[in-house]
Amino acid sequence: MQSANQQKLFKRLGRIVKQSKSALQTGRVFHMAFAIQKSCIIAVGYNQYDKTSPSTAHYTKENSADYTAGIHAESDLIGKLKRLEIDPSKVKILVIRADNRNKLVLSKPCSNCAHQLGLHQYKQVWYSVSNEDFELL
Numbered sequence: 271m272q273s274a275n276q277q278k279l280f281k282r283l284g285r286i287v288k289q290s291k292s293a294l295q296t297g298r299v300f301h302m303a304f305a306i307q308k309s310c311i312i313a314v315g316y317n318q319y320d321k322t323s324p325s326t327a328h329y330t331k332e333n334s335a336d337y338t339a340g341i342h343a344e345s346d347l348i349g350k351l352k353r354l355e356i357d358p359s360k361v362k363i364l365v366i367r368a369d370n371r372n373k374l375v376l377s378k379p380c381s382n383c384a385h386q387l388g389l390h391q392y393k394q395v396w397y398s399v400s401n402e403d404f405e406l407l
Contacts, residue, residue, distance in 0.1 A: 275309065279306070279309060280364060280396065280398075280404050300317070300367065300368045301316070301317040301342065301343040301365070301366070301367045301377060302314060302315065302316055302317075302343050302365075302366050302367075303315040303316075303343035303344045303346070303347040303363060303364070303365045303366075304347075304363070304364045304365075304366070305347055305350075305351055305356070305361050305362075305363060306361065306362045306363075306364060307356070307360055307361050307362070312351075312354070312356065312361070313347055313350040313351055313354060313356075314347065314350075315342075315343040315344060315345070315346035315347025315348070315349075315350060316343050316346055317340060317341070317342055317343045317346075318340055318341040318346060342379075342380065342382075342383050343365060344363070344365060344379050344383035344386065344387060345382075345383060345386060347363065348386055348387070348390060351390075358390045358391050358392045358393070359391060359392070359393055360393060361392050361393055362392065362393050362394045362395075362396065363387060363392050363394070363395040363396065364395075364396045364397070364404070365377045365378075365379055365395070365396070365397040365398070366397070366398045367398060373400075373401050374398045374400060374401045375398065375400065376397075376398065376399055376400070377397045377398045377399075378397050378399075378405075378407070379395070379397060379407065384407060387407065394406060395407035
């Protein structure tokens, strides 16, 4: 269950995703992952369709039906947090996806991203389920 403050923060981040998507006009589903520490956003990860990483390439070959090529927002965020040398046990992750109508929709991390997030032992990992709901991974 989300606290009232957490719910307000998640809704505010949802609005950020919608505004960012409108500004970028990607024409594709838009994913972002936020790292939050003490109610502050410390890093943001984005889906990057024009890039890939060694783990992405390997995982795509192994599980092509479950995975889209490119760098996922969660992987992008994990890389940024590694460079910042932040203690993962003090960081909450929120993954949000907006559809082409700017509605928040299911953004549950794929199995590869969920595995990567689990390896780093973040304090909590939340993802959008709908415009109003978020679930804990």
